[in-house]
Amino acid sequence: MDYRKSLEKLAREGRLARVRSEVDPVHELAGIARAYEGGKAVLFEKVKGSEFPLSIGLWWNRDNLASLFGVDRAELPFLFSRAMQSLSQDCAPPVIVENAPAQEIVMDEVDLGKIPVPTFALQDGGPYFSNCVVIARDPDTGVRNTSIHRLMVKGKDRLGLLMDIGRHLRDYHERAEARGEPLEITINNGVDAAYYVAAITPSAAAPIDVDELGVASYLLGEPARLCRSKTVAPEGIADAQLIMEAEILPHVREPEGPFGEVSGYYAARDDRWVVRVKAITHCRNPIVSALLPGKEVWNSVGLGVEANIFQTVSRQVKGLKKVYMTHGGSHYHVIIQIDPPIDGLSKNAILATFAAFAPLQMVTAVNSDVDIEDPEEVERALATRCDPARDVIIIPGARGHELNPVTDGGFGAKMGFDCTYPVPKDRKYEKVTFRKVNLGDYEIV
Ligand SMILES: Cc1cc2nc3c(=O)[nH]c(=O)nc-3n(C[C@H](O)[C@H](O)[C@H](O)COP(=O)(O)O)c2cc1C
Numbered sequence: 001m002d003y004r005k006s007l008e009k010l011a012r013e014g015r016l017a018r019v020r021s022e023v024d025p026v027h028e029l030a031g032i033a034r035a036y037e038g039g040k041a042v043l044f045e046k047v048k049g050s051e052f053p054l055s056i057g058l059w060w061n062r063d064n065l066a067s068l069f070g071v072d073r074a075e076l077p078f079l080f081s082r083a084m085q086s087l088s089q090d091c092a093p094p095v096i097v098e099n100a101p102a103q104e105i106v107m108d109e110v111d112l113g114k115i116p117v118p119t120f121a122l123q124d125g126g127p128y129f130s131n132c133v134v135i136a137r138d139p140d141t142g143v144r145n146t147s148i149h150r151l152m153v154k155g156k157d158r159l160g161l162l163m164d165i166g167r168h169l170r171d172y173h174e175r176a177e178a179r180g181e182p183l184e185i186t187i188n189n190g191v192d193a194a195y196y197v198a199a200i201t202p203s204a205a206a207p208i209d210v211d212e213l214g215v216a217s218y219l220l221g222e223p224a225r226l227c228r229s230k231t232v233a234p235e236g237i238a239d240a241q242l243i244m245e246a247e248i249l250p251h252v253r254e255p256e257g258p259f260g261e262v263s264g265y266y267a268a269r270d271d272r273w274v275v276r277v278k279a280i281t282h283c284r285n286p287i288v289s290a291l292l293p294g295k296e297v298w299n300s301v302g303l304g305v306e307a308n309i310f311q312t313v314s315r316q317v318k319g320l321k322k323v324y325m326t327h328g329g330s331h332y333h334v335i336i337q338i339d340p341p342i343d344g345l346s347k348n349a350i351l352a353t354f355a356a357f358a359p360l361q362m363v364t365a366v367n368s369d370v371d372i373e374d375p376e377e378v379e380r381a382l383a384t385r386c387d388p389a390r391d392v393i394i395i396p397g398a399r400g401h402e403l404n405p406v407t408d409g410g411f412g413a414k415m416g417f418d419c420t421y422p423v424p425k426d427r428k429y430e431k432v433t434f435r436k437v438n439l440g441d442y443e444i445v
């Protein structure tokens, strides 16, 4: 389902709020979005200074997402897990579409100022594209890569870019830069959620020699649809709302940031990579897509990571039931639900979970009688089933995520909490339960 159809579906189901008033993309738009975070998605019909409407919040509510993917909310990580697993099978390569909708209109002159791009947090360094899907090709092997990167608007045709350590795009760029060459990319905005899932597929599930667009093909039920670019080698997404054809410049660094990040803190301004936009194409009447850093990222990174952790940890330990990336932990805390058949396996599962997603700072293991999406239940397990002298694992001096302010540029400790009870379960760990009743059966005033 393309992006516009997804919005129409949400609207039909009462899951979309439309803001008719004109809204300033500087701070005001994000302020309204923030008030809706976790609920309905929002369509801003009139953004000051631009002809195009802008939507936000497709990913901040898992019920909305479940509706888009046509599955139960609880099924989402398993669906993504199957999609990522499909990468190891023979999947049909993407097809090239002629007369792609995303290229219906070519902007006469590249001018990023014509696109509505919000300045989100009060101290952000400028307007940011927060959820564009970047496609590039490995300069040596030609393998395609798909990932998401924040992009700060710095001028009519100039963007600042962030590439974390270990990102495939950064690896491609470093090899191109060593030869003094730019790295060509397409920046795709407003794509079907299937392409977005491909872009967030963690490198543990899609190593550098794998084209993660296979994930999109699996979810679409047909080969991913790409289009030949007009000015660069990598393809764009044929059904995107808007595509920027661009290049990452070699040996150029300029200030980028600050940016209010998913961590809940500002990522500092620093000299970072620069992108020059060479052409902009879009469909007729495009709806630009944005994302508010926060719940949307915890859900999107979260569902991919939950899927991958479930797959890799299940292969190593028995009894794993579910994985959840908490919304309080800024994508640094994962809860695993496990009923280990013998003592000790819950700790092995914690270690395997750390190995499956490097940015993690904390892993908490609980049994299946704990609802892992309920922070109160998890806290109770922590207070009543975790013996701090025996069940807290601290791994000093490991590699985490550079955006986590407590680490030294990503270098720091990790901590696991084993809140599972010993095997077999002692009666003292039996949770109190009450009879289920239907309040409608009673006369209550
Ligand atoms: C909304 C969103 C924004 C992101 N922004 C960045 C970013 O600015 N820089 C970065 O390196 N990774 C960012 N990521 C993470 C990468 O897109 C993600 O880890 C991806 O799987 C990396 O792909 P790769 O394994 O092909 O390198 C972002 C992820 C999401 C969901």
Ligand SMILES: [Mn+2]
Residues within 6 Å of the ligand: 145, 146, 147, 168, 203, 206, 207, 208, 212
């Ligand atoms: Mn990759």
